[in-house]
Amino acid sequence: MFDFISPPSVPLTTDTYRKTMQQFMEHTLLAARNNNLRHQLKAKQRYDSNRSNPQYYIGQNVIIRNRSLAMNKFSSKFIGPYTIFKQVNNKTYVVQNTKNNQHTRITVQDLRSI
Incomplete structure (x- = not known):
C-alpha cells in the first residue's frame, strides 16, 4: 500500500x-x-x-480612554483633560491630571489629542 x-x-x-x-x-x-x-x-x-503611530509632545493637552469599571452606555468614552508629562518610549507616555496633578502611565492607543 x-x-x-x-x-x-x-x-x-x-x-x-x-x-x-x-x-x-x-x-x-x-x-x-x-x-x-x-x-x-x-x-x-x-x-x-x-x-497609526501618533506622536505627542510634552505639555500637549490630551484626553484618555475611560477604563472605569462603573462605566455604562451613558458614560463618556474619554475623560480629561490631561497634560503629557513625560515620554517613556514610542508608545507609552506619563500624563498628568490637570485638576489634581496625579500622574498616570498610558499607551498611545488610549490617548486622543484635544
Whole structure:
C-alpha cells in the first residue's frame, strides 16, 4: 500500500535508535521554534500595518480612554483633560491630571489629542 522512496531503516542497536530519535527531536523542536517565530513576526506585521503611530509632545493637552469599571452606555468614552508629562518610549507616555496633578502611565492607543 505504501510507496516508500527508500526502504525504512531499522536501527541495529538501542544506542543508535536513541541517538537517531534524539537528533530527530532536536530537529523537530528547532523547526517548530523557527515556524513559531516566523508566524509571530507575520502577525506583528499585519497588526502594525493598520496601526497609526501618533506622536505627542510634552505639555500637549490630551484626553484618555475611560477604563472605569462603573462605566455604562451613558458614560463618556474619554475623560480629561490631561497634560503629557513625560515620554517613556514610542508608545507609552506619563500624563498628568490637570485638576489634581496625579500622574498616570498610558499607551498611545488610549490617548486622543484635544
